[in-house]
Amino acid sequence: MKYVYVILDNVSGVYTPLFLERNERAAKRQFAMFLANMQYSPSNFDLYVLAAFCEDSTSITDANRLHIINGAALDEPVATPASINEEALKYVP
DSSP states (O other): OEEEEEEEETTTTEEOOOEEESSHHHHHHHHHHHHHTOSSOGGGEEEEEEEEEETTTTEEEOOOOEEEEEGGGOOSOOOOHHHHHHHHHTTOO
């Protein structure tokens, strides 16, 4: 089972393309990566789950829009390639 998520830009009222994730934590990670590439305030964006998607039957169920989190409320920093490389260099002799 996967879930259908979307990000809303509250300023423009535009939604991103839909994306699938297996759980809310993975969706929040995708949301954080999206925000890391934005030049706008994270508070301008919200993450929503729209439905459940069964890969076996290709059916969509539980089709209700549910707010997950606003970008300003994300508490986990996202590891970018640059930060990963900086951490890796600490362990190079």
